[in-house]
Amino acid sequence: MTSSTTVRTGTRTIRLGADIGGTKTEVVAIDDHNNVLHTLRRPTGFGKDQVLGTLFGLVRDVLGAETLLDRPVAGLGIGIPGIVDTDSGTVANAVNVGLKDLALGSVVTSALGLPVSVENDVNAAAVGAHHLLGAGQATGTSAYLNLGTGLAAGFVSNGQLVRGASGAAGEIGHLPLLSGDLDTACPCGQTGCLELVASGSGLARQWSGSGPWPAASLFDAALDGDPLALDVQQRFFAGVAAAVRVLGLTFDPGVIYIGGGLNSLGQPLLSGIRQELARAGAASPFLAGLALGHRVRLVPPGLPTGSVGAAICGNNS
Amino acid sequence: MTSSTTVRTGTRTIRLGADIGGTKTEVVAIDDHNNVLHTLRRPTGFGKDQVLGTLFGLVRDVLGAETLLDRPVAGLGIGIPGIVDTDSGTVANAVNVGLKDLALGSVVTSALGLPVSVENDVNAAAVGAHHLLGAGQATGTSAYLNLGTGLAAGFVSNGQLVRGASGAAGEIGHLPLLSGDLDTACPCGQTGCLELVASGSGLARQWSGSGPWPAASLFDAALDGDPLALDVQQRFFAGVAAAVRVLGLTFDPGVIYIGGGLNSLGQPLLSGIRQELARAGAASPFLAGLALGHRVRLVPPGLPTGSVGAAICGNNS
Known part of the structure; x- marks a missing residue:
């Protein structure tokens, strides 16, 4: 299961966002006006290795999209269900995807070389709905x-x-x-x-x-x-x-x-x-x-x- | 009933705050670090004339305090119980003090020649507690x-x-x-x-x-x-x-x-x-x-x- 949409835009720097859910993980690229440039979704899997493998694959493929090649990436924000310490980027417990006491922010930063923030998934969706549906x-x-x-x-x-x-x-x-x-x-x-x-x-x-x-x-x-x-x-x-x-x-x-x-x-x-x-x-x-x-x-x-x-x-x- | 306290400070511009309650009205002067410089309290009275009379008298007497004479006044914020439109400064209904559909902000601005803001009293107290008790x-x-x-x-x-x-x-x-x-x-x-x-x-x-x-x-x-x-x-x-x-x-x-x-x-x-x-x-x-x-x-x-x-x-x- 992989779905994809792409939109062109004139701005250069992009920002990535990931929504790690119990069923699927979605990664988007947005520009600095919060326009969605690219979207990819795949099944999440369960446990640290599968969750991270899915995430890294999606990020790599989004950044490999023709329209996004060579554009500077400001960072990656991750939304995940469970109890999150946003200051440290640590996931205390995300039962649905099998993660516990994982320094998700540090791990992903090390792997991808990007600034990473971690947020509770409902909080992230609240911000997304506010911006996408509130014009x-x-x-x-x-x-x-x-x-x-x-x-x-x-x-x-x-x-x-x-x-x-x-x-x-x-x-x-x-x-x-x-x-x-x-x-x-x-x-x-x-x-x-x-x-x-x-x-x-x-x-x-x-x-x-x-x-x-x-x-x-x-x-x-x-x-x-x-x-x-x-x-x-x-x-x-x-x-x-x-x-x-x-x-x-x-x-x-x-x-x-x-x-x-x-x-x-x-x-x-x-x-x-x-x-x-x-x-x-x-x-x-x-x-x-x-x-x-x-x-x-x-x-x-x-x-x-x-x-x-x-x-x-x-x-x- | 009039009580009063005064504290000295070095900053010049002051801001006034009024808490109009069902029993008493309190007016303070604060500096731009939110230090309380002067406090006066008196019984509120009931209805437009008494409420405004009490407020104007308190503001006049606070501004007449020896330590505050000739200091520039940035404005007056009013907290009042009831339904308040903060954008227009209008009090729709303040049952406890007998006010209804009063453009309180405009009336007080005209009388005192000061910028005036109006806020619900519980909201005002929330901000006050946050600043006074949260260091x-x-x-x-x-x-x-x-x-x-x-x-x-x-x-x-x-x-x-x-x-x-x-x-x-x-x-x-x-x-x-x-x-x-x-x-x-x-x-x-x-x-x-x-x-x-x-x-x-x-x-x-x-x-x-x-x-x-x-x-x-x-x-x-x-x-x-x-x-x-x-x-x-x-x-x-x-x-x-x-x-x-x-x-x-x-x-x-x-x-x-x-x-x-x-x-x-x-x-x-x-x-x-x-x-x-x-x-x-x-x-x-x-x-x-x-x-x-x-x-x-x-x-x-x-x-x-x-x-x-x-x-x-x-x-x-």
Whole structure:
């Protein structure tokens, strides 16, 4: 699996961004106006050797693209799921790709001879969405809500990533907001965490379904009126709406971008979230006044938010 | 009631900050290193004429202080409770002081001939706490949790106030996180809002008590083992701890400053919050690892966080 797109531009210096995901790794080259010049994707593999081998191969092939030959490279920004120390470029734990306590920044710098920055993947995607979907704006406030295996968010304020003090910024999936029947145990040790219903893993736990992707099968079954599917879907929408409300009443972002894989559910996902927000707003003029439903937008599937954001993060740090 | 302190300094240009509160208005003069040069406080009064009269009198008297005579004044920043449009300097609604749809910035500029900025009071206090208690740091991330009549927060990231898109940033008091018996109606139209238990108004609603201040009487009665007082206090601590957890899992601030009036409850307040956070962390290594209890600090009562923050906000905007 290798896909590729190329765009011409007049600027010389380029910057690379890599999004290392559980399934695939994507490397982009951008110019100093954050225009995407080249994109390559390949399966990530698992463990240090495979992850690094995939990354190095992609970087080599992107830099070997005809239009990019001999252009100066300012550096490489890497986005990766897990707990990252951005100061040292160390990955404490990236379970999905089998990395633990790896000085990723140093290792890649040694191998490629480039300045390297490392960022949490959701933070990188937040920066990418802000720039790619916000018409390149250097100001403004946006949030990125990642509906992937887990549930987490990233924030951009005045065009800058809001980095927390301990790597826990945006971990709203572990806010224990569920009650009653939903007050079940989360692997984090708390009970009733939002992630238990409002994430890919939450859906997979509640719905075995058929086909390669439980979420798609769930949405299909709900459309057919399956009572369990409707229940699970309703809890999912309510959980995502609760997450959106948390974002609205903390960061108050002008736009909330939904990405992370489940965004490929498309319009039915967006409609379900907006309906839940409208229902909550019907009882509360305060909440309705925030117009949170209007702030929610889907990231178009395939848009390289993670890799472009990683490249931009590297440039700013 | 007029209190006053004066400190000498060598810098010339000064900046004024005003904190207009439901009870009193405070005006400070600071130098360009954010050192406090002079402070005056008086009862605010109610309605446009009294609020403005108090403010103008305080500004005149601060500028008339012997050490400040003839020093150039860069401007005045005003912090005020309620919904503020910082771009236009308009106060949409400040219920506690009886102002509605007032172009406060323009009115004060016309009267005093100074550049004027207007900021929400909790945001201003967040900036003030960050600078006064963070050793004047221009970097770093902190949150300010206001335990006053209501419950709200302000955020500083990289030394800058995080302003939301619609004035709802930090309105965590209206996150409907309470369940079961506590799932009661909030004036905002939702049910189970945190503010119903974790605020001065929440305490007053549940505890009539004796003396001028229900919170102090409640804490005294709880110390004497009164069952109702212990219940109300426990709900209060749990609610504040939930608010702290929301701050930790959204902004992940390095420090969480507690101010807003109830902070004068002092050590018993801090201990109660930390105990609740420890209890929640006992079940969750994830939560315990965030060490939120260690991040919580009380703003010393009387510290002019609101007025100094307003002066600094004005300087940066």
